[in-house]
Amino acid sequence: MHLSLLQPIIDRPGPWASVYAEIPHSTEDAAKQRELSADAAARQLAEQGADRATCDAVRATLANARADGEPADLPGRAVFATGGEVVLDAPLSGRPARSFASWSPLPRITPWAEAAADDVRCLVVYVDREGADFALHSDQGALDAGTVEGLDWPIHRTATADWSERHFQTAVENTWEQNAGEIAEAAQRVFESCGAQVMLLAGDPRERRSVHDKLPEQLRTVAFESDHGGRAAGADSTRLDRDIAHVRAGFEHDHVTDVLNRFRAGADVGGTDPAYAASGVPALIEAAREHRIDTLILTPGSADAGREVWVGPGPDQLAVRGTELQYLGETNPSAARADDALLRSAAATGAEAVVVRDPAEAPAGGLGAILRWSAPTQHE
Template sequence: MRLSFLEPLYRQPGPFASVYLDTSRDRAVEDPDAAVELRWRHLRDALLAEGADQDSVTALARMVGCDTDVPGAHGQAVFTAHGRPALLDELPAPPARDTAHYGPLPDTMPLVVQHAPGIAYLAVHIHYGGRHSTDATGTVRVDAEAGVWPLTKVTPGHRLHEEIPVADWLHAAEVIGRELEGHARRIDTEAVVVAGDVWARGILVNRLPASLRGQVTPVEGAGESQPGRALLEHRLESLFSGRMAAHDRTLLDAFLAQKARDGASAEGLPAAVSALQRGRVKALFLNNHPESTLRLWVGPEPGQLAVTEEELRSYGVRDVREERADAALTRALVGTRAELVVVPEQQLQLREGVGVLLRYADPASPG
């Protein structure tokens, strides 16, 4: 996963106020807006106790809960710097718990994890309930969405809607197939999920360009999607659960291959820190452990991080402080334009939850 969406945030100087809040409004509460406001007040008090300035708290208050048009369960990640809005992002799922942090580095790892796995896909739902013949009356209705999972839960992708007379379906399916191929190329689609009437969808699938036909996964019983949410959301949830994006899987395979031959890869926090210090990390692999208490010492620049204060000062860095390891690692990844791959532990357990694939092999390494 490329972290370029965080670059504008890190271009701003700290300190930062970081807030993660459940802003769902479909819960069984009498006044959901009041519930969101109450949760925000608890976080506001926590920020003030951590030393946040009033301007930052006021800027947060203007952004928190502004997602009234987003249906279903979701959340917000909100950041300010020096009393000004720095970043607002809708979360595909509510945070595990509401949190607020004020400090020199933004708390971005929970946001990054919610962007994973970042699978580009096409979802197609074909509605037809008539006789399975092109001389029947009625229409075939096609809904399609090109998106990136799971962000389309809260940020809908490009939508296509067509209604075609059954008599024209054979020809129209070919035209729609070419249109879908165009959308697929723009987002580098790796999955085409098709639901709906078996006869009508079979005609479409058989007329898709060859580049898409091999990516098709038919699903049953998709039902109607909630307005404002991802098309076929519940089926996509089941299909993509525990799955990695193809690009991330390629990086992980390279990491495992180099690890097997003791080449340009490493595991554990000290090894990851050492590689980030030298700007050598191509991708960092992470088992998500939000409860982790690991900490690192950091300086003002992204590559200024170390396991101990003494090590960082030995490099001539004077302005040092201790921070959460995940916050320090994320800043270093963004600053060096390295990628992050969230790896489910059932696929691979990493030492201290961290591994790195290097941009080039160490000349001193064997092989």
């Protein structure tokens, strides 16, 4: 899971209001229910010491039906505010595991990560011989991601064997190949720009295979094909939707499995070789301070997740004990949860996060990381 959505809140000093709330839509008194929920959240924040301006900003945001551009039927949202301003209003694809309002030194971002972990972004490329349409599918629905048009002449073969016709057939083949190359280049650009994690090609069988073969090797490993749906009006969308769901779920499962395998391999190098994985809060805190975390592993409700650590204003200012930060120059450290502190640091350094829901598969204590490089040894 990429953490770029958290960028607006990771460097900003707190304290922070964090609210996870359900969004009633379908009932006749949905607006009234939203107002009551907004009032309750603001009241809880005030009781925890939040300032009036921040409470009012949260109340106003939660009382609205949804954020700008948010689908109407999303069941939950996470709101983060400080200094009288809502800095991030993030839709949730499912109801939050627990609705709550928190006033704390760091934003409570781990519940957002747990909710967003299964929301794999799939770029669907609807292909025919003339071009392609792109749509980004996620738990928030389908978003138009653009169109590319290739050459429109010649694109249709004939059935005759005349020399001139054979020449024409060759031109058709060349047009198909050129269009496939242009579609592949455009698909790569859109994939990278929209933050997609997996790609599904739908439409003309020959053309989508040609497009797949022309994708860069790294992208081909996460590009799949569907026999359903297409660019033409009236194409079968029901079975394509099932294929999209299958590809998204499969990608998440395979990605978590791959991360856990890499974690175990990095932790069990044997002999005197340095480890490229870490677990346990002290080792993770040290790795986060040194920007060594490549992939952070989180397990909801684990023992280490709620362990108290100490933080300063910066994402790399974190320690197991407050005296450590004071030694490093932070005169007023604050207590925070280990999972939130590590996730903030991971987001700040461009790391990704993976949620492992099975405690039996998770690192000891429930938190772990694959490292960008190993810790320096004493003799180095």
